[in-house]
Amino acid sequence: MGKLLSVAQRLAKKSKEIDAIKDGRRPLFSEVEANKEQIIQMHYEMEFKRLECMYLKQEQIKELKNHTDVYNPQIYQQQLERLEAITNRCISSILKRLFEGGYGKELKRRGLV
Numbered sequence: 001m002g003k004l005l006s007v008a009q010r011l012a013k014k015s016k017e018i019d020a021i022k023d024g025r026r027p028l029f030s031e032v033e034a035n036k037e038q039i040i041q042m043h044y045e046m047e048f049k050r051l052e053c054m055y056l057k058q059e060q061i062k063e064l065k066n067h068t069d070v071y072n073p074q075i076y077q078q079q080l081e082r083l084e085a086i087t088n089r090c091i092s093s094i095l096k097r098l099f100e101g102g103y104g105k106e107l108k109r110r111g112l113v
Contacts, residue, residue, distance in 0.1 A: 003063050004060065004064070007056055007059050007060045007063065008060070010056055011057070011060070014049055014052055014053045014056065015053070017049050018046055018049045018050065018053075021042055021045055021046050021049065022046070024042065025038075025042040025043070025046075044098065044101055044103060047094055047097060047098055047101075048098070048106075048107075048112070051094045051095065051112055052112070054087055054090050054094065055112070057087045058084070058087055058091070061083055061087065064080055065077070065080055095107070095112075095113065
């Protein structure tokens with residue numbers, strides 16, 4: 001259970017980091033043209049944080065799969081498999097957007113691919 005708590009805490013921290021980026025970006029929209037580059041940069045930084053969250057979700061699912069003390073193990077595993085498939089699709093989608101945005105080298109630098 002300690003590992004799950006650690007993952008949950010890291011997810012909460014990432015969520016706060018995303019919120020901080022959103023809060024920092026919000027005032028920039030008052031002058032979109034003047035702040036266009038900074039808005040784009042912050043958007044992609046949020047995408048990196050979202051990707052990190054998805055990798056944490058993957059880790060969380062992996063840990064949950066090890067738990068056998070559940071009411072209905074078969075349904076539990078099926079639900080985790082569905083959640084895992086959705087998480088993997090989200091990861092693929094974010095990776096695609098980041099690569100298309102020209103951030104392939106940055107993904108590698110951050111160890112996200």
